[in-house]
Structure formats: structure tokens, C-alpha cells
Amino acid sequence: MSLRDGLLAMALAAGCGYPHSVTRTAASGSPPAGPSPFSSTALYAGSDAREASTDQGGNVWIATTGGVKVVLADGGTLSYGTADGLVQSAVACATGGLPGTALVGFPPPADLTKTSPQIEFLQLSGGKVVGSPKTFALTGEIVQANHAAYDSKRNQYWIGTNEGVALYDAAGDAIEHRHPVHPHGLTLGVAITPSGDVWDADQFQLSRLNAGPAADFDATFDPILQPFPENEQDLSAAAVDAAGGVWVGSLVRGVARLDPQAFAVTTYGVASGLPSLAVQSLALDPDGTVWVATGDSGLARLDPSSGAWTSYRASSPAGPSGPPSGLPSDDVVDVTVDTSHSPRRVVVTTGAGVVAYAGP
């Protein structure tokens, strides 16, 4: 008997059941009342935005293919580009931190034989943006930063890279990478639990680095799961809800929620009411609402208690009988929830600009 067979036998003997996998069926949803929820809240009108994030001071940091744009909490705007010291023009991701600060990450450099900073820490100072580039230079394996999650308890950023997750800490240290068992791949989704563990959502699996409250970089990875049946998961996003459940999006397979305690997976596809399987990002509202950015069918929201999806499209009604959404484009590349703002805002990055929604 192999080790794995032995472990499986032990698990089964103990009555451990994985996973009841459930595929939700469609439930009808009603869009929030009110006209055009996204139409009057434009933050940025360019077509080159890739990701937006708000710092704790309410400033919105926007990563674009032409530098960084900042929409200040007072309504003013700033730009930060290569002429100002930005490492490179194309910025892949932006993540807000303490008031007036953010971390941005870059796609791979054109010349992979040359080391280039993969991240840059930005601060508002003297009415402008001041940058501090950082390089993961220890192995040369890290060439890009895809997305980062901010741990407000520890003032740290966990960064999804081409090789698992890396860490940028409050002391300004850029710490090299950790990744789970092969096969893995690009990490696009990163989520941090209240206890400090880090979920890594990559091309082939969802895994947890048990970093804990001390942000133990050398901790082990587990569990290692594939929420969707096929080997290629193409996970694009991860978020942890109040119950500890992990929501993941896939670039090609929709949405799933893992309950790590019960080892139960619930998947959401087109048959469940999700408008598209092409999920580029997702975010959680404090009330539990799940916001999903699709690459071709606009924005969707899920009421987890009822299982009802509501869809917001650029040019069609915001639901079966709702008003037009005012969304700039059905190509939604990112969604995030800004809790520094009252009421909270849902910040939506599309292929035709960045907008915010503060309704229910």
C-alpha cells in the first residue's frame, strides 16, 4: 500500500468526507432600485486601466498601461509615470495600504535577461507621488507581480507572482517567493485570512500558506485543492468571507466557494445564473454580497443567502427588468470593495474606464 493509499484509507476510516460538491442552480435576482447605478460615478475614463484599489485614506490608485493614476479622496487627481520615476509604463496591479500609500506591480519586462524591479511602493508626499522600486533579486525567478492583497493587521502585502506568492513588509523588505507543490503556475488570486494565512489561487490549484499571525514565510502549504473538476483551474481571484469560506474565480470556469472546514465546494456557472464563466476578478461586500467581474458579460453580484445573481451590463438592462446599469463596458477587468468610504463603494475597472457604485 502506498503512502497516499494509506492516508486515504485512514481518512475514509475516520469518516472524513470530502467533498460534497454542489452546483448551484439559478435563482432570480432583482437589481437595486434607482437609475443607472454606475453612470454618474466615473473615476477614470481611460481604456487602459488594469486594476484599481483604495487606500485607507480613500484615495483610489489605478494601475494602467500608461502609468499610475490617483483619484484623491478630495476629488483631485494625480498621475505618476516614467517621467516621474515609475519603473515602467505598464502597470499590472495596484493595492492600497495605509492612508496615502499603495503598492504597484509590473508585468514581465520585455527583456527577460535583464532584472527589473517587479514592484514599486508609492506614497503621497508634498502633493505628488513618490516611488520606491523594489526587486526580488535573490533568485531571478520572479519576473512579474500580478496582484497583491494588503494585510492591514500587519501592514504587509502578499503578492501573486509567476512563482507563487511573495511578501513586501512594512520595513520595506521585498521577500522572495513561496509556492505550493507542482503543478502550479501564475498566481493571480491572493487572499489573507484574519489569522494571517494566505490563500494562493493559481493556474492549477488553490492552496493555503499557513503563515499565521507572525507571517511565517517558511510555513507549509496546505490544503491543495482543485475547486473545479478539470486539471487546469485558471484561477483569477480569491477572497475570504466572514465564515472563512474561500471564494475563487476562474478565467474560464466561473466561480466556486470552498468551505475549508467542511471540505465542501459549491460551484457557480452559467446554469447557476452567473452571466459568464470568464471571471477576471471578484470581491466581497461586508454584507456578504459577492461581486464578480466578467471579461465579456459585465458585472454580476450574488446574494449568497438566496443564490440569486444580478447582472449589470453596459448596454442592456441591469437585470430582467431593471434599468440600464451605466457600466462603461462589458469587459470588466477588476472589482474591489472600498470600505474606507462611507457608504462603502464598489470600484469597478472596465475596458472603458473606472466607475464606483455606492448603492445597496
Next chain:
Amino acid sequence: MPAPSLLPLAVALLLSHRQAGLACLEPPSPSPGATGVPTNALLYDFNATGLQSESGGTVPLLQAGAPWDDDARYRSPSSPLQPGTTYLLPFAPGGGPTTGSFTTGAGPDTLAPSAPALLGAVPGDGMNPVYGCISDRLELFPLEPSTDDQTPASEIRYELSVALPDGGFERTYEELVPVGLPDGGLLLAVPMGLSGLSGSYVAQARDWAGNLSPPSAPVRVAVGPTCDFAESTAGSGPPSLLALWLLGLGFLARRRRSVQNGRPKR
């Protein structure tokens, strides 16, 4: 076809003639420039919402129906394509979005390809260089390919599935393209291995229209690739028994997602 024991050598020879840096991405289907494509074509990996005909008309694309409805990369035209017509479409072959075209043939295709045959299973050695991917082990399946009435052999794609005890299949890989050996033989090279999971695997072929062949006879994979555990420049943690255990339990979950009639189902 070389004997399984010679396959690693054959692959090494093959690889010595291949350029490095191949992407871990399945190429689009039909291939840009293809001709004679059925008017009921199944499109893969185009990430497009519409096809533009040479006359300027647009055919909207929809999420493809079962059994392709679990992957956003599969798209179907909302209405049958016109015979003998060239369609423009965006595609992303790995180097960024660009535009290609294909030309339809005389009509639809409703006949499935013949069943392929898997001639064995050979664990590869070390990382997977065939696809330019980082993987712990490569798994190789010598293949007797399928044939189809309308789709050229080079355009036929293969699925690899676990054969379940109840007769159903659980798809683990899709859109595999056979790798040619120097002697003319073919292999299915699984890009990321089998995650260390033993089982009986079958292959099916699909044609341009998405007609799925009967399955091959199952091939038993007794020992899959070994797993190395978390790595970092700061030091590796010890192998996590819990991780290994959950990986196996995940496999059980897949088995419980039983399917019938030979096609995967959620």
C-alpha cells in the same frame, strides 16, 4: 511506434530539435488560416464575442453547449455559419491578441471521429520541457490517432479523462495536441502530469465541429508523478501530510462527480 521503454529516448531526440519556450497554452481551434471548416464549428480559445464575415456581417458567439459548457474558451456561433465564407476573428495564441481567419466548407459536420487508441502510459523524467512548463513530471501516452471525415488529422484535438467505476468519465485534460516523434509515432504529452493520481485513463478525439469520438480502451496508470512540496529561497517546509491527504480526497471528489454516457458532467 517505439516500444514504451524507448519513448524517453525518442522524446529526448524530439526535444533536441524543438525550440525552447513553448507556451503552456493550447492553440486555438480551428487554426488561423484553416479551410473547409464545418458551418457548425466549435471555436476554442478565441475569447471573442463575434465573428466578422468577409462581407462585413457579424455572427455573435455564445458559450458553447454541453459537453463544452464548463470552459469559457469554447464558443459557438449563435447561428450557422455560411458555406464557403471567410470569417475574421481575434485570437490569443500566447503572444497577445491578434486577428486570424478561417474559411468554411460546404456545410455542417455531424459525424464523430474514429476512436483513438492509447498504447500505454509512460512517466516522464523530471520537469516537462515539451510544453515549456514547469511541472514535476511529464506523463506520456503513446497514441494511435483518430481519423475524421472533415477535420484534418493535425486539427483533431484529444481529451484525456479518468474512467470512473460506474462507466462515466471525468475529464482531466482537454484540447491536447499530439506530439510527433522522429519515427512518425505520436504521443499525448500531458502538460502538468496527473497530479500523482493513479487510475484508468481514456482518450477521446473531437473534430472541428465538436463531435466527440468513442473513447479509447482505458489505460491503467499505476504510479503517477511524485510531488515535491513547497519551495522557496527561504527554505522548504517539510512535506505536508495533510496536503497529500487532501489531494487524494480531492480525487475522490472527482470520482463522485459521476458521469454517464461517456461525457463529463457537473
